Every structure is written in structure tokens, then in C-alpha cells.
Amino acid sequence: MMTKPLTQEMIASLENIVGQSFLFLDTETRNHYGHDETEDYVFPPSVVLKPGSTQEVAAIMKLANEYGVPVVPIGGRTGLSGGALSIYAGIGLSMERFNKIEIDEKNLQAIVEPAVITQVFREAAKEKGLFYPPDPSSQGSCTIGGNVAENAGGARAVKYGVTKDYVLNLEVVLPNGEIIWTGANTLKNSTGYNLTQLMVGSEGTLGIITKIVMKLLPDNSxxxxxxxxxxxxxxxxxxxxxxxxxxxxxxxxxxxxxxxxxxxxxxxxxxxxxxxxxxxxxxxxxxxxxxxxxxxxxxxxxxxxxxxxxxxxxxxxxxxxxxxxxxxxxxxxxxxxxxxxxxxxxxxxxxxxxxxxxxxxxxxxxxxxxxxxxxxxxxxxxxxxxxxxxxxxxxxxxxxxxxxxxxxxxxxxxxLKGTLSGEHGIGYVQKNHMDIAFNDPQLQLMKSIKKIFDPNNVLNPGKILPDSLV
Amino acid sequence: MMTKPLTQEMIASLENIVGQSFLFLDTETRNHYGHDETEDYVFPPSVVLKPGSTQEVAAIMKLANEYGVPVVPIGGRTGLSGGALSIYAGIGLSMERFNKIEIDEKNLQAIVEPAVITQVFREAAKEKGLFYPPDPSSQGSCTIGGNVAENAGGARAVKYGVTKDYVLNLEVVLPNGEIIWTGANTLKNSTGYNLTQLMVGSEGTLGIITKIVMKLLPDNSxxxxxxxxxxxxxxxxxxxxxxxxxxxxxxxxxxxxxxxxxxxxxxxxxxxxxxxxxxxxxxxxxxxxxxxxxxxxxxxxxxxxxxxxxxxxxxxxxxxxxxxxxxxxxxxxxxxxxxxxxxxxxxxxxxxxxxxxxxxxxxxxxxxxxxxxxxxxxxxxxxxxxxxxxxxxxxxxxxxxxxxxxxxxxxxxxxLKGTLSGEHGIGYVQKNHMDIAFNDPQLQLMKSIKKIFDPNNVLNPGKILPDSLV
CATH class of the missing domain: 3.40.462.10 (FAD-linked oxidases, C-terminal domain)
Incomplete structure (x- = not known):
């Protein structure tokens, strides 16, 4: 993939969208957002943006899609497969201002924004006598958005399941800037193809998650x-x-x-x-x-x-x-x-x-x-x-x-009928082993799915799919 | 959609695949497989086939895909959304010879073929001290394959989840005749896009399920x-x-x-x-x-x-x-x-x-x-x-x-933040209400997904997606 340099014109347009105080070009900030917990990799984005609303994310994606500039959504940067690394530079999209939690006690559900720290969400639920089971070891610093993107697990998954088992519905900005909800706020759903579960574990390559409707359980004591x-x-x-x-x-x-x-x-x-x-x-x-x-x-x-x-x-x-x-x-x-x-x-x-x-x-x-x-x-x-x-x-x-x-x-x-990743994702570091787990028709299906959502390959490019396929 | 009549040549080819005793052209058989439990609809297929292996299903699909003849997979015909109706005639593919159960006690899993009756599977698990919770009201006559296709629920879903929550991996024949496994036999999986959950609830429109790896729980007493x-x-x-x-x-x-x-x-x-x-x-x-x-x-x-x-x-x-x-x-x-x-x-x-x-x-x-x-x-x-x-x-x-x-x-x-179907699917009868639940970008995504898997629209055409979209 060729990386297009960010033009002054584009930077001005991005600044128009997020405001001057949420656009960063300095080396320190770019380096900070250029690594996660994956080995010793550092891939700084060309610019770091911190949008404050779904509409801003949509406007950024629309622009990036037109200009062909890569966008990498960034959460708590605790990932172990390099999902948040800006390997082709471009826009590093830190979601950190998306940090609201709204607990719906009546329905045992919550609407969580992606930058909420997992432990903060678990404690907010506990305060209401409710229980959000997924507990990755990095729960003190990882984010719910990252958990959804990687389909994170944790110690309690053995009894309570992984992140995917709690996600009911997602608000997502598509690479072309369109905003969709993937499903409904219901415990059961047999209404069309399961876009929610297609998005969970897609490692920020199909859309940018801006709201998550989570199922909660009664707490146990x-x-x-x-x-x-x-x-x-x-x-x-x-x-x-x-x-x-x-x-x-x-x-x-x-x-x-x-x-x-x-x-x-x-x-x-x-x-x-x-x-x-x-x-x-x-x-x-x-x-x-x-x-x-x-x-x-x-x-x-x-x-x-x-x-x-x-x-x-x-x-x-x-x-x-x-x-x-x-x-x-x-x-x-x-x-x-x-x-x-x-x-x-x-x-x-x-x-x-x-x-x-x-x-x-x-x-x-x-x-x-x-x-x-x-x-x-x-x-x-x-x-x-x-x-x-x-x-x-x-x-x-x-x-x-x-x-x-x-x-x-x-x-x-x-x-042994197992697979490459249980909870960390494929991201940047395991993509060239995908041919061990999947045959060519399967990989072609995944490539086609990526193409539907992101025809210009601007959203987190160079992740999941093997280089030989792209 | 134009229905192509089945030529003598094609019927001969199909007979070569399944054998004479598993191909039916008589009115009685065609009518029998032409209805399910959906209102009073009857849509008989032009021919009923009862394949005996994944390879036979693949050969049938390859042929149908080349000829442009619709194929409708048929299970227990207890559906309530018309998923198994051959609304454009063509091939009615009764999966009834796929009826094996293999319980893996060591891993609390089972490999189940799609025509196994749900209750039979639940009882087989119980005999080994294991528990398969999903229990649609029609469990005495519906099949596991149909349950997966519609993402069926049942009374116990409130505590134990629906069919999708037990499906770990699927063997699927794609519309072009290729055979894939969608995932792995593991409780956790963050390896590529979730093709398993894309297939669950897709109502026989994306592929034909030939084997299902199910998670089981220890039974309770x-x-x-x-x-x-x-x-x-x-x-x-x-x-x-x-x-x-x-x-x-x-x-x-x-x-x-x-x-x-x-x-x-x-x-x-x-x-x-x-x-x-x-x-x-x-x-x-x-x-x-x-x-x-x-x-x-x-x-x-x-x-x-x-x-x-x-x-x-x-x-x-x-x-x-x-x-x-x-x-x-x-x-x-x-x-x-x-x-x-x-x-x-x-x-x-x-x-x-x-x-x-x-x-x-x-x-x-x-x-x-x-x-x-x-x-x-x-x-x-x-x-x-x-x-x-x-x-x-x-x-x-x-x-x-x-x-x-x-x-x-x-x-x-x-x-009320709900949706059209909790467990019956959209199928034939609700498809023209899909625009209430989904906006145009969402429906276009679903249409594109259908097109990836089934570019010639031969597999269960006229289901899920609204007529206005096709």
C-alpha cells in the first residue's frame, strides 16, 4: 500500500472538523499514539485526532476516504496484536473523548462509549448491583471499544463468555462516513445478517465503533x-x-x-x-x-x-x-x-x-x-x-x-482443532499465519467482506488479512 | 427473479449425483416439501433431492450455480417465516439424511448434522450428563440445522442464550460448491471476521450447513x-x-x-x-x-x-x-x-x-x-x-x-429499540418490513454480503432482503 502524505489542505479540513485543540502534529504525541503493548513496535501516525462526537468521526472518515488516507482507531493501546499501530502512518484516531456510561437498570443494559476503561465500566455496573463479566488482565487500562474490536476475553470467560456475548448493538461509522446501528437493543435477534457480530472482533477494519449497547447480569455476591x-x-x-x-x-x-x-x-x-x-x-x-x-x-x-x-x-x-x-x-x-x-x-x-x-x-x-x-x-x-x-x-x-x-x-x-487467537486478535503480527487457519475460499470471503465495508482500504489497512491476499 | 425450468439434462446430472432413489419429481413429494408452518403457504420445488454427503451437496450447488437454478435447503419444515419455501421452484434440498450426532464428552462439545431433531440431540446430550439448552417449542420436530439457520431461541434462552450462543464452528457448502469451515472448535476465537456468526441466522441464503460443532454444558438436576x-x-x-x-x-x-x-x-x-x-x-x-x-x-x-x-x-x-x-x-x-x-x-x-x-x-x-x-x-x-x-x-x-x-x-x-424478529427469522413473510428496522446503508451492506457469497442469487432467493432492494 502506498501512503499518501497528508496535504496542508487536508490538515486544515481536519482541523475544521475537530477543532485546533484536538489535532496534534508534534512528534511526542504522534509517538505516544504510535505504539501499544505489541512487542517493541512503534508506528506513529502522521497526525493524531481526538474527535468529540460521532458526527466528527463521520466527517473525518468521509474526508479520509476521499483523499485515500489511512485511519487507525486507537483505544487504550494495550493490544497484543498491533491492531492500533499506524503501520502506514495517516490519521491516528484516538477515541478518548468517547467516555460516557449510561446504565439502564430497568433492562439490565448499558450504553457505553468506546473509550470507557473496562474496569471503570465493571465498577459502574457493580454500583447498581449489576455485573459485566469480561475482565481482560489489562482491565485497568484497556477500553471497552478495544475489547469489542478484538473480542477480548479474560479470566471469567470460562463461565460467562467473552466480549461478543455481551454486545447487543453497535453504533458504527462506516469508512464512507455513513452512520449505522448494527442491530437492536434486544437479547434475541433473528432479523437479517448479524452485522453486530461481524463488527465484533473485526479489529477496527470494518467500521469505527462509537456506541456499544451491552447486556448486563444481576451481580453475584x-x-x-x-x-x-x-x-x-x-x-x-x-x-x-x-x-x-x-x-x-x-x-x-x-x-x-x-x-x-x-x-x-x-x-x-x-x-x-x-x-x-x-x-x-x-x-x-x-x-x-x-x-x-x-x-x-x-x-x-x-x-x-x-x-x-x-x-x-x-x-x-x-x-x-x-x-x-x-x-x-x-x-x-x-x-x-x-x-x-x-x-x-x-x-x-x-x-x-x-x-x-x-x-x-x-x-x-x-x-x-x-x-x-x-x-x-x-x-x-x-x-x-x-x-x-x-x-x-x-x-x-x-x-x-x-x-x-x-x-x-x-x-x-x-x-488440534484450535486456532491462532483466542482473545488478542490477528492484527499486524499474526496476519501472515492466517493461511494456516483458513483455506483460500475462506480468506477470499474475508477479503470480500473487507472490500464491501471499505472499498478504498483506508480503515486500519494492513491488518488481519495476509499480505499475499491484499 | 426469472425461474429457469429444469432441463432433462440437468435432472439427469442431479440423478447422477444423488442416485435415482433420492431424486423425486412426483407431485405428492414436491407438495410435501413445499410448505412449512408459515400461514397457509405452499410453494413446491420442481424437484426434491435428498443428498447423503457434503460432497453431494457441493456437487449439486456447483451445478445449480452454473445453470442458475434456485436451491432451497429444507429441514424440519416447522419454520414460521417461510425460510424453507421454494418460492421460485427449483431444487428443494431436503437435508434429512444428515442425521448423525457425535458427542465429545472430553471437551463438552458435539458435532451434529443438520437434520438431527433438536429434542433428539438434547436427549443424547442428557444421556451423557450434558446439557444443550436451546429448546424451541417445536423441538420435537424441528431440526438443529433449521435452528442454526433461523437462530432459534426457546423458553430457556432467557438464562442460557439462543442457538447462536452454542455454535462454535460450521461446515458449510458455499453456493459455488466450495466447502469451508467457518471457525474453529474453540470456546474463544479472535481470528479473522466471524463467519460462523454471519452464517448463523442467515436463513439458508449464504451457504448450506452440513456439520455443526456445538458447545455443551454440564447438565443440571x-x-x-x-x-x-x-x-x-x-x-x-x-x-x-x-x-x-x-x-x-x-x-x-x-x-x-x-x-x-x-x-x-x-x-x-x-x-x-x-x-x-x-x-x-x-x-x-x-x-x-x-x-x-x-x-x-x-x-x-x-x-x-x-x-x-x-x-x-x-x-x-x-x-x-x-x-x-x-x-x-x-x-x-x-x-x-x-x-x-x-x-x-x-x-x-x-x-x-x-x-x-x-x-x-x-x-x-x-x-x-x-x-x-x-x-x-x-x-x-x-x-x-x-x-x-x-x-x-x-x-x-x-x-x-x-x-x-x-x-x-x-x-x-x-x-421501543426492539426489532422485527427475535427467533423466527425474516424469510419470505417479513422481508418487506426490513426497511423499518434498517436504513439504506445497512440494507446495502446486507445485500452486498449476500452477493459475495451468492453472486448468482441461486441459494434461497427472495428471502430476508426486501423486494425493493433486489
């Missing part, structure tokens, strides 16, 4: 949290499927390899654990609900399953403080692992029973190509984050061997 | 069922939203107007109820789970909400037989109401708090245009089935006045 040390990492993965077979659906079922927990204990303040040397991995398991007796019964069922495995003593969190500490630990794993070294993170997902096979395969592939990996993630969903650590690998091997290994990991994942 | 008589129908609707506000998510929350229950009591054998003359409507409420004590507590909370309204004595079903009788009654309402007269059924859905306004509006519109309506449905989802009864209306008024009233009902529904 109790939970039990336990940390289970396994002497064999493979057994921790095996236990996951058996817990479900025992008839329990935990509200979280998280897996952490030994390195993940050790590195995180060094990284975060105020959390300490006494772990035996022989422990290879942990499961962090939560059950939730309104009735403590039920939770005790479920925890007892889970314990019975776990006792069949080679485990050390289970730690039951006995206070809110200890629960918070364990969750703080789990949420910091990603950052902690990444703080150690240059890294690449893969977001593999398989049917949950295949987890032990996947984990073993990843280690074998790592040995073959000479890299160390730290694995953790949402085991209840079969979603394993694989962090490949550069450490003291040579730059040469990092550039040539690791990509071969990553491809083999994805081939293994797909052969 | 207990429930409480109660029937609540209300002296004011509007209050029954009001109570619905308040039950959720009390923090309870019932597993079913069904509304029946007085006429609905009276007509059904006459229609079904072996169920009797003693209902006071002044009762205007009933709610049928179920809670389910594994712990009886919790269910009692939830039933108690619900009862406290109900006591604020003007109700008669609540009937708690005290045996499996009584539960079955009440469900038999509820499931037969549709058939019973329709057995009385020529009818039209609308599948309105609104945010649940708007139900009383919708119900009142429907009655006002009925008065204005001189028709009687019987309303019932899944109140917990805001999904109200409106049966407009011809009774002793003149043919003239039935043809001229009723359509105006239906349009006003849909306008009201959309003004």
Missing part, C-alpha cells in the same frame, strides 16, 4: 478462590477438562507455568508465596454465586478431582486481601514475563482437553528451534498464552529460527 | 416450575423486569394471554386448570440448578416480587407429571392458537421493560384495524409472539387492513 500447585505441568492441564466433567463450571480456571509465577512474584510488590522447588505449574480456580453453601459444595467437588493428581497443598484465599493479591499476581503475569526480555506472545486456543498435548508440543518445538517459552492463560477455555523469550538468543536466531517455531506452534494448534 | 395467574395482563409484563432486578435469572419466564391458555386447554388432552374468569394472563416461571435449597430461595425471591402485583394463587408444579403437563400446555400454544383460524404470526422483540408498552400498543393497533390478536411468548427475553387471528374478518379487511396494522406493530417495536 460470593466466591471462593484457590491456588493449586502441581508437580507436573501436564497434569495441571489434564485436570482442567476433568473439573468440567465433574459438573462444575468455575468462574475462572487459570494456568501458570512455574517461570510465570516466579517472575511475577519478583515483579509485583506485596505478594509472597512459599512454593516447593518441584512444583511445575499452578491452577488458580474460582467459583462464584450467591449462595456460600453451593460454593463450598463446588469447591469440594473440584478438590476431589484435584486429589487424583500429584499436587501440593491447595491454598484457599481466606480474605478479600488475599484474593486481591492472588488476582494481582495473575493479572501481572503478562507484564512481568515481558519485562524480562524482548518477547513474542502467541495467543493459541484449542478445545480444552487438548491443552496437555499443546503444551508438550510447544516445549518440543521450542527445543527444536532453541527458544524458551513461558506459558500461562485461561486454561478453562483452552486458551494458552505462549511467551517466547529472547533472553540471550542471538539476534540472528531470533529473526530466523523463532518465526519457524511460531509457525509450527500454530500448525499444531490448528491440527 | 433440579428445577422448580410455577404458574402465576395475573388479573391484569400488563402487570404480568411489568413483573418480568422486576424479577431480574431482584437478582434472579429464571431458566424460563413465559407469558400467555388468557385466550392463549384457554384455547390450548381445549386443544391438548390430559391437561386441566381451574382459572378464575377475571384472570387476564399467566406467567410460567422456572428456576433450575443443582442445589434444591438455592432453587427454593430463588422461588421465594420471585414470589416476593409477584406479591406486589394483583395475582391469584400461584400453582407450584409438585411432580414431574405436572411439570410435563404445564410445559406441554405452553409448547402447544402456538399450534392451538393457529388451529382456530387462518392467522399471521409476528415475532416482535423489545428490551424486556418495554413489554407492557408493546402489549398495550398491539391491542390499540388491533382495535384501529379491526383485528383480534393473541399474544404469548418468551417474556424474559422481551420476545412476544403476536398471533393475528382472521376469525370472522372479511377477506377484504384481512388483505388490506391487517398488513397496515402489522406495519404499525413493527414501527412501534422498533421505536
Amino acid at each position: 460470593h466466591n471462593i478462590l484457590m491456588l493449586v500447585p502441581f508437580f507436573k505441568a501436564g497434569q495441571a492441564c489434564e485436570a482442567v477438562a476433568q473439573i468440567f466433567r465433574a459438573g462444575v463450571v468455575p468462574s475462572a480456571l487459570e494456568f501458570m507455568e512455574r517461570d510465570a509465577i516466579d517472575w511475577t512474584l519478583k515483579y509485583v510488590d506485596g505478594v509472597s508465596l512459599d512454593i516447593k522447588d518441584e512444583v511445575e505449574a499452578h491452577l488458580l480456580i474460582e467459583v462464584d454465586g450467591n449462595y456460600p453453601d453451593v460454593l463450598f459444595a463446588e469447591a469440594e467437588k473440584i478438590t476431589q478431582v484435584l486429589e487424583q493428581f500429584d499436587i501440593d497443598e491447595i491454598l484457599f484465599a481466606d480474605s478479600e486481601d488475599q484474593k486481591n493479591a492472588l488476582w494481582k499476581l495473575r493479572r501481572a503475569v503478562g507484564e512481568a514475563v515481558k519485562s524480562n526480555s524482548v518477547y513474542k506472545e502467541e495467543d493459541t486456543v484449542v478445545p480444552r482437553y487438548e491443552l496437555p498435548t499443546l503444551l508438550e508440543g510447544i516445549k518440543t518445538i521450542g527445543k527444536k528451534y532453541g527458544f524458551h517459552s513461558v506459558c500461562y492463560g485461561h486454561a478453562g477455555d483452552g486458551n494458552l498464552h505462549v511467551n517466547i523469550i529472547k533472553g540471550d538468543m542471538t539476534d540472528e536466531n531470533w529473526k530466523t529460527e523463532v518465526p519457524k517455531g511460531i509457525r509450527e506452534i500454530f500448525e499444531l494448534t490448528v491440527s | 433440579h428445577n422448580i416450575l410455577m404458574l402465576v395467574p395475573f388479573f391484569k395482563a400488563g402487570q404480568a409484563c411489568e413483573a418480568v423486569a422486576q424479577i431480574f432486578r431482584a437478582g434472579v435469572v429464571p431458566s424460563a419466564l413465559e407469558f400467555m394471554e388468557r385466550d392463549a391458555i384457554d384455547w390450548t386447554l381445549k386443544y391438548v388432552d390430559g391437561v386441566s386448570l381451574d382459572i378464575k374468569d377475571e384472570v387476564e394472563a399467566h406467567l410460567l416461571i422456572e428456576v433450575d440448578g443443582n442445589y434444591p435449597d438455592v432453587l427454593f430461595a430463588e422461588a421465594e425471591k420471585i414470589t416476593q416480587v409477584l406479591e406486589q402485583f394483583d395475582i391469584d394463587e400461584i400453582l407450584f408444579a409438585d411432580s414431574e407429571d405436572q411439570k410435563n403437563a404445564l410445559w406441554k400446555l405452553r409448547r402447544a400454544v402456538g399450534e392451538a392458537v393457529k388451529s382456530n383460524s387462518v392467522y399471521k404470526e409476528e415475532d416482535t422483540v423489545v428490551p424486556r421493560y418495554e413489554l407492557p408498552t408493546l402489549l398495550e400498543g398491539i391491542k390499540t393497533i388491533g382495535k384501529k384495524y379491526g383485528f383480534h390478536s393473541v399474544c404469548y411468548g418468551h417474556a424474559g427475553d422481551g420476545n412476544l409472539h403476536v398471533n393475528i387471528i382472521k376469525g370472522d374478518m372479511t377477506d377484504e379487511n384481512w388483505k388490506t387492513e391487517v398488513p397496515k396494522g402489522i406495519r404499525e406493530i413493527f414501527e412501534l417495536t422498533v421505536s
